[in-house]
Amino acid sequence: MIHRYKLGGMNIVLDICSGSVHLVDEVAYDMIGLFETESREAITAAMLEKYGDREDVTEADINECYEQIEELRDAGKLFTPDTFEPMAGALKAKSANVVKALCLHVAHTCNLNCSYCFASQGKYHGDRALMSFEVGKQALDFLLEHSGTRHNLEVDFFGGEPLMNFDVVKQLVAYARSREKECGKHFRFTLTTNGVLIDDDVIDFANREMSNVVLSLDGRKEVHDRYRVDYAGNGSWDRIVPKFQKLVKARGNKAYYMRGTFTHANPDFLKDIQQMLDLGFTELSMEPVVCAPGDPSALTDEDRVIVMEQYEKLAELMLERRRAGKPFTFYHYMIDLTGGPCIYKRISGCGSGTEYMAVTPWGDLYPCHQFVGDEKFRLGDVWTGVTNTEIQADFASCNVYAHPECRDCWARLYCSGGCAANAYHATGSVRGVYKEGCELFKKRMECAIMLEASKALDNNA
Incomplete structure (x- = not known):
């Protein structure tokens, strides 16, 4: 899976599962967008139709670009498959x-x-x-x-x-x-x-x-x-x-x-x-x-x-x-x-309710500060430890793959499924999705990646 966007005067292509970030020209940007769904011949024809009047874009250039995209794919830097889901439960169980x-x-x-x-x-x-x-x-x-x-x-x-x-x-x-x-x-x-x-x-x-x-x-x-x-x-x-x-x-x-x-x-x-x-x-x-x-x-x-x-x-x-x-x-x-x-961090999230807990003035344990005061989320207390194992199990199983809506989201390995508290307050379930927050998060990630990419360009200039 890839994510393409334009920001800061750059054409940015993010390969989701490898984390590779590519800064490309207009032709490569368009070709990458067609690569998974169109044949080589169809892509070449589309590029010639769109850029054929430019002297700096020849059929040979398009063919060379196509081969470079193939090389990146074969090197695991573009269109990398998601192989992390089987790890999610096992990695969280270790902690x-x-x-x-x-x-x-x-x-x-x-x-x-x-x-x-x-x-x-x-x-x-x-x-x-x-x-x-x-x-x-x-x-x-x-x-x-x-x-x-x-x-x-x-x-x-x-x-x-x-x-x-x-x-x-x-x-x-x-x-x-x-x-x-x-x-x-x-x-x-x-x-x-x-x-x-x-x-x-x-x-x-x-x-x-x-x-x-x-x-x-x-x-x-x-x-x-x-x-x-x-x-x-x-x-x-x-x-x-x-x-x-x-x-x-x-x-x-x-x-x-x-x-x-x-x-x-x-x-x-x-x-x-x-x-x-x-x-x-x-x-x-x-x-x-x-x-x-x-x-x-x-x-x-x-x-x-x-x-x-x-x-x-x-x-x-x-x-x-x-x-x-x-x-x-x-x-x-x-x-x-x-x-x-x-x-582990990318697929398992913040660890609320398992690795991280909030403690009230009376010593009660809650999954995080945003659940404090909601009695059904009380985990136990600091003397007897966690006794509400059913609720803790809900949080333990709450990784990025526990959210069906996250499976096709390009930002899933950056947000790790998002905030369980925001999801709960928006949908009534810690496995829900706070959609308004998701859209803001994705925009922040696009901006953050652009800034880091521009820094790399400046350092190499």
């Missing part, structure tokens, strides 16, 4: 009962009142609560006990707003560090924060202990303050931006990213990206809102047309700035064409 990451909900409460919040202002449709050190410690022990031979373990401090329970965050990090040597493990921590409670102590601690920091900013002040308000209705932009700037400056080269959400209010999100750049931030992400169709913040069909254009314009801006020596990173355009995720 059964091995947990590599936890999302610790240290605070089911928040100091902001964002109306589009999937977590119901941090409460997850339940009671407000803070995780105790004892529950968090047991969660870390659960991770250590179930991590098998994995050396690197991931822990995200999440909420609500985790800085509302900052003392427990510090205690849990200290406890984890105290166990690393004896257990032969290394913890990598991430903190996600809205920034309101950032101070010098938070900055020093985060830059010392956090492998990554995720900072919530929706971009332009008027966009950000539309939804990200406190309980008095006041916007938070003026309070948090100077704190974010101070943290990032002190952070040096350590990882961070600004995480924004675009909604019906700002499908023209490139202006928000530009605002973040103007503020000095270079590690950026903008996520489409996921909410009920009738929600005022939900993207409309008209919005999605704008968003598609914005993704292309964003890629053009990234290309322009890179060539000018002022690059920046967009999370969804991070792709490695020379290596990238192993085939």
Whole structure:
């Protein structure tokens, strides 16, 4: 299977199963599109009819191009068959009962009142609560006990707003560090924060202990303050931006990213990206809102047309700035064409419910943060482990080939079947497909591949 598209002034052909990316001229682009369905004679005739008036396209040139396409096919770089499906279940079975990451909900409460919040202002449709050190410690022990031979373990401090329970965050990090040597493990921590409670102590601690920091900013002040308000209705932009700037400056080269959400209010999100750049931030992400169709913040069909254009314009801006020596990173355009995720990751997905779980303030286990609060997805708890094996089995069997709609999709080995939570909320099944999200994802992949291809061209120029 192949995928052909034109972007950034290039004719791009992606061979799905080998991962090969080919930049070709117009003639080769058209011939590759006909190669699997038409005879050599029919292809030659079609090319002569279309390009026959050009002096640089002769019948000999067309024949040579056809033979080059055949060589690429025979070398496994074009029209490569999909041989991965038989591996899907076996590869996932190898990691059964091995947990590599936890999302610790240290605070089911928040100091902001964002109306589009999937977590119901941090409460997850339940009671407000803070995780105790004892529950968090047991969660870390659960991770250590179930991590098998994995050396690197991931822990995200999440909420609500985790800085509302900052003392427990510090205690849990200290406890984890105290166990690393004896257990032969290394913890990598991430903190996600809205920034309101950032101070010098938070900055020093985060830059010392956090492998990554995720900072919530929706971009332009008027966009950000539309939804990200406190309980008095006041916007938070003026309070948090100077704190974010101070943290990032002190952070040096350590990882961070600004995480924004675009909604019906700002499908023209490139202006928000530009605002973040103007503020000095270079590690950026903008996520489409996921909410009920009738929600005022939900993207409309008209919005999605704008968003598609914005993704292309964003890629053009990234290309322009890179060539000018002022690059920046967009999370969804991070792709490695020379290596990238192993085939296990490509066909098995994110590992929610098996390798990755969320932990509530009370120690309950859920497949991921987006399922927290939905009792039928409760897996167990950090003391007894996973007891709801039926639900876990659903997630364990949920690979890219478990989605019938994915079988003929060119992007399947990049999205790995997509987000189980988005699929469930859109269709009622973790094996469903969130079609609106799929279309946005495919556009992002086209842009990401174009950017990497252009980088290779620039490096070889």
